[in-house]
Amino acid sequence: MSSFIENFNLFMFILFAFMYLYQIIYMFIAFKEKRKQRQVNHNQHKNRFAVLIAARNEEVVIGQLIKSIKKQNYPKELVDIFVVADNCTDKTAMIAEREGAIVRERFNKEQVGKGYALDFMIKFIENEYAHKQYDGYLVLDADNLLDKNYIAEMNKTFNEGYRVITSYRNSKNFDHNWISAGYGLWFLHEAEYLNLPRMTLKNSCAISGTGFLVKAEIFKENGGWIHHLLTEDIEFSVSQIIKGEKIGYCRNAVLYDEQPVTFKQSWHQRLRWAKGFYQVFSNYGKSLISGVLFNKGNRFSCYDMAMTVMPAMLITCFSIAVNSSFYLAGIFGIIDGKEIIPVTTFAILKSFCWYFGILFILGLITTITEWKRIHSSNWKKILYTFTFPLFMVTYIPIAIVALFKKVEWKPIAHTVAKSIDDVLDNVKN
Incomplete structure (x- = not known):
């Protein structure tokens, strides 16, 4: 029985390594690409953009965002700001309008979520x-909050022909605690070590929650914003990739957002993400697999998205379940406990150490290479490199609970009312 467990764990490790080897290759591509300076024609057409902001009780932060948009190094007459105050009970609408946005209020307790709010505003604009x-x-x-060159940089990539573009996602409260830093470090890794190599290889990138640009004709083709699963961002990405779309990445367009700072908030948010990933795989998994087999233009992008939305957590959960079952069987005497308990205990600890070690290396590399772009004191950057694996490991119980629990969208309170200047000044030694 012990040999079965040992062989099982070896097989799971090999399977996991085989499925995600490409992301290690991605990192080497990113190292090489980060040394280059992209050559872009600066004498470019200036496009007209509508900024869409779905806000629910965001009176504390909405004003600073609009101010950062107003300060863009981009022709002001080519940028209009639209805010949908979605089921708000505070002064979000009033503050947004006062700062110069075009505001519409929406009250609908049945169709709840960012996707519905975006669709409401898109149809209003049309x-x-x-x-x-x-x-x-x-x-x-x-x-x-937007860096002052954000829209200008996105416009450059837009003019390269990309119809969907994501940006560099930084954090405005990285230095608050290990939770906010965990989020911040992962989003930096996602930008530079997933989306950058994808862009380099001419594969499709993926949007991540916020900070993305969509060509107007896509919404006309789709009939508005039609994605309403719990993770509407990854659903949109997957659906477009299946259609053959190449999503671009603009690393010079820097966006800052606020991360949760309590474990309770983080648990609820990541539980929704985990459930949403399961929903996306359930709804689009067959099409993704079909894309891997038959979509010559986007074959690898379909594989990449299939690996992104499901297998890692499922493989981990399955491995834990099998090892735990044998461990409990040994404790209760169903099988020989003297033999199986040490073997399964060692296997679980070894898996944990491997997982922790790999995550530490990812966090360390990201911290070192993005050091100057992380707005925090140096000692906190070092400290949170060590807590990053712990933050990521907490995804395991979240993923397990998400398999069985009904999850609904819940708003996350935002309280960091920093200006873009406050964030950029927050680099201390």
């Missing part, structure tokens, strides 16, 4: 502002 003929829609969250 009906009331069709004469503006927007080239693209920039989707932001109310807690975001």
Whole structure:
């Protein structure tokens, strides 16, 4: 029986390594690409953009976002800001309007979620502002802040022919605690060690929650925003990739957003993400697999997205379940405990150490290479490199619970009312 467990764990390790080897290759590609300076023609057409912000009780932060948009090094007459105050009970609408946004309120307790709010505003723009003929829609969250060159940089990549573009996602409260830093470090890794090599290899990138630009014709083709699963961002990415779309990445367009700082908030948010990933795989898994087999233009991108939305957590959960079952069987005397308990205990500890070690290396590499772009004191950057694996390991119980628990969308309170200047000044030694 002990040999079965040993062989099982070896097989699971080999399977996991085989499935995700490409992400190690991604890192080497990123190292090489990060040394280069992309050559872009600076004498470019200036496109007209509508900024879409879905906000629910965001009176604390919405004003600073709009101010950072107003400060862009981009022609102001080519950027209009639209805010949908979605089921708000505070002063979000009033503050957004005062800061110069075009605001509409939406009250619907049945259709709850960011996707419904975006669809509401897209249809409003198409009906009331069709004469503006927007080239693209920039989707932001109310807690975001934009670097002053954000829209100008996104416009450059837009002019390269990409119809969907994601950006560099930084954090405005990285230094708060190990939870906010865990989020921040993962989003930096996702930007530079997943999306950058994808862009380099001409594969499709993936949008991540906020800070993305969509060509107006895509929403017309889709009939608005039609994605309403718990993770509407990854659903949108997967659906477009299946259609053959190549999502681009603009690493010079820097966005800052606020991360949760309590474990309770983080648990609820990541539980929704985990459940949403399961939903996406359930709804689109067959099409992704079909894309891997038959979509010559986007075959690898389909594989990449299939690995992104499901297998890692399922393999981990399955491995834990099998080892735990044998461990409990040994304790209760169903099988020989003297033999199986030490073997399964060692296997679980070894798996944990491997998982922890790999995550530490990922966090360390990201911290070192993005050091100057992380807005925190140096000692906190070092400290949170060590806590990053712990943050990521907490995904395991979350993923297990998400398999069985009914999950609904819940808003996350945002309270960091920093300006973009406050964030950029927060680099201490």
